[in-house]
Amino acid sequence: MVGAGPYGLSVAAHLRAAGVPVRIFGEVMGSWRHAMATGMFLKSTPAATDLSAPVPGARLADFRRMHGEPELTELTPIPCDVFVRYGQWFQKQHVGEVDPARVLEVSRAASDSAFVVQLDDGRELAAAAVVVATGLHGLAHIPDELSRLCLERPGPRALVSHTSHHTDLSPYAGRRVAVVGGGQSALESAALLHEAGAAVQVLVREDRVLWGRRPSLARPWPQRLAKPASPLGPGWTLAAVCKAPGGVRRLPPSARLLLFRRALGPSGGWWLRNRVEGIVPVRTSVRVTRAEAAESTVRLGLTGAGGASETLTVDHVLAATGYRLDLDAVPFLSPAVRSAVACVPGSKAPRLTATFESSVPGLYFTGSLAAPMFGPMMRFVAGTEYAATRIARHATRRVTAP
Numbered sequence: 001m002v003g004a005g006p007y008g009l010s011v012a013a014h015l016r017a018a019g020v021p022v023r024i025f026g027e028v029m030g031s032w033r034h035a036m037a038t039g040m041f042l043k044s045t046p047a048a049t050d051l052s053a054p055v056p057g058a059r060l061a062d063f064r065r066m067h068g069e070p071e072l073t074e075l076t077p078i079p080c081d082v083f084v085r086y087g088q089w090f091q092k093q094h095v096g097e098v099d100p101a102r103v104l105e106v107s108r109a110a111s112d113s114a115f116v117v118q119l120d121d122g123r124e125l126a127a128a129a130v131v132v133a134t135g136l137h138g139l140a141h142i143p144d145e146l147s148r149l150c151l152e153r154p155g156p157r158a159l160v161s162h163t164s165h166h167t168d169l170s171p172y173a174g175r176r177v178a179v180v181g182g183g184q185s186a187l188e189s190a191a192l193l194h195e196a197g198a199a200v201q202v203l204v205r206e207d208r209v210l211w212g213r214r215p216s217l218a219r220p221w222p223q224r225l226a227k228p229a230s231p232l233g234p235g236w237t238l239a240a241v242c243k244a245p246g247g248v249r250r251l252p253p254s255a256r257l258l259l260f261r262r263a264l265g266p267s268g269g270w271w272l273r274n275r276v277e278g279i280v281p282v283r284t285s286v287r288v289t290r291a292e293a294a295e296s297t298v299r300l301g302l303t304g305a306g307g308a309s310e311t312l313t314v315d316h317v318l319a320a321t322g323y324r325l326d327l328d329a330v331p332f333l334s335p336a337v338r339s340a341v342a343c344v345p346g347s348k349a350p351r352l353t354a355t356f357e358s359s360v361p362g363l364y365f366t367g368s369l370a371a372p373m374f375g376p377m378m379r380f381v382a383g384t385e386y387a388a389t390r391i392a393r394h395a396t397r398r399v400t401a402p
């Protein structure tokens with residue numbers, strides 16, 4: 001198992017319960033500890049944030065109850081640190097030992113169909129199956145016009161960074177920061193920057209910012225009929241793709257990719273709205289076309305709705321520009337393994353069987369990398385149950401077959 005986030009831990013819990021000898025590598029809840037800023041909240045609701053185990057008593061609500069913490073409802077956004085503690089507790093209760101080593105390379109063994117896994121501390125081991133559960137690690141996307149500056153001056157003096165580079169935005173206090181993007185991480189980072197004392201503005205290329213609606217705990221039946229609930233929010237499309245990820249997989253690739261790109265566009269959580277609207281300047285219909293370093297500042301070339309250009313000078317640009325699902329950016333697949341993994345036409349995401357196995361027998365992919373096959377639920381914790389049960393069942397047969 002490469003990765004010990006929600007997906008890695010869930011698959012591991014099922015494999016361990018089935019008696020499969022499984023080794024799990026990575027830092028428990030590593031992305032949630034190192035690729036998100038302190039003070040962030042989850043956008044998903046408590047009911048959509050359960051990790052999957054084969055026994056009862058493993059839900060977020062169970063964790064809260066056992067620790068004497070009040071129950072969370074749809075109206076109480078979950079702080080990231082609560083989710084990290086839940087993941088750590090889940091690991092201790094349902095997974096057991098996790099090896100914090102990083103996987104450097106997964107290659108094919110010369111002699112048979114197994115894999116060789118090389119670790120960053122020099123160890124090497126054989127595996128009959130490998131599950132890639134590394135989430136969005138390494139897949140951060142910075143548009144070309146900004147990425148050049150990120151490479152030119154990396155590290156703490158960087159003029160441009162990606163939201164995933166930060167656990168603490170307070171060092172930007174007193175500085176001018178432009179946040180590029182219009183989704184949750186742009187808007188929440190902007191709120192945190194403002195609250196830390198930065199002079200922040202958000203640059204959004206869409207013509208408006210979308211906000212989630214405050215949920216109501218009791219929804220009358222006409223509302224539930226018009227917009228059924230789902231782990232990803234209300235609506236028939238979301239309810240259908242969450243109910244039947246296997247059905248999504250059987251759609252033509254073009255329809256799946258359209259669903260992947262359109263089903264959940266960028267938007268801010270309802271609870272974030274009053275920390276941004278009227279407080280942080282948000283400019284819509286504006287594109288960054290150019291970025292130049294000017295001593296310790298960045299000069300951004302902007303183009304507005306009518307094609308009007310202007311220049312904006314800031315001390316730092318925070319790219320909240322999301323992630324690209326690109327297998328070539330997964331650093332530990334050997335060239336031979338990478339080239340043997342077939343992709344979904346029109347993308348660089350792996351083509352997967354109904355049990356999440358790639359075209360390389362014994363190599364499985366979970367989480368976001370599986371979303372172009374199984375739909376948007378795989379981008380979220382809510383997909384762990386579907387993925388973990390299927391991967392574990394299939395991998396158990398593969399590993400224990402005589």
Ligand SMILES: Cc1cc2nc3c(=O)[nH]c(=O)nc-3n(C[C@H](O)[C@H](O)[C@H](O)COP(=O)(O)OP(=O)(O)OC[C@H]3O[C@@H](n4cnc5c(N)ncnc54)[C@H](O)[C@@H]3O)c2cc1C
Nearest residue numbers: 003004005006007026030031042043044103135367380381
């Ligand atoms: C800012 C932000 C907010 C989000 N909010 C939500 C939300 O509210 N609700 C929700 O459901 N989803 C949210 N997501 C999506 C979230 O990433 C996924 O739901 C979830 O974390 C996916 O779990 P995962 O196990 O696939 O990956 P991750 O949680 O990213 O875990 C990856 C694991 O892989 C390990 N790893 C990486 N490379 C290696 C290597 N080479 N060797 C060994 N281990 C390695 C890491 O240490 C980590 O343990 C958010 C994402 C972001 C970026």
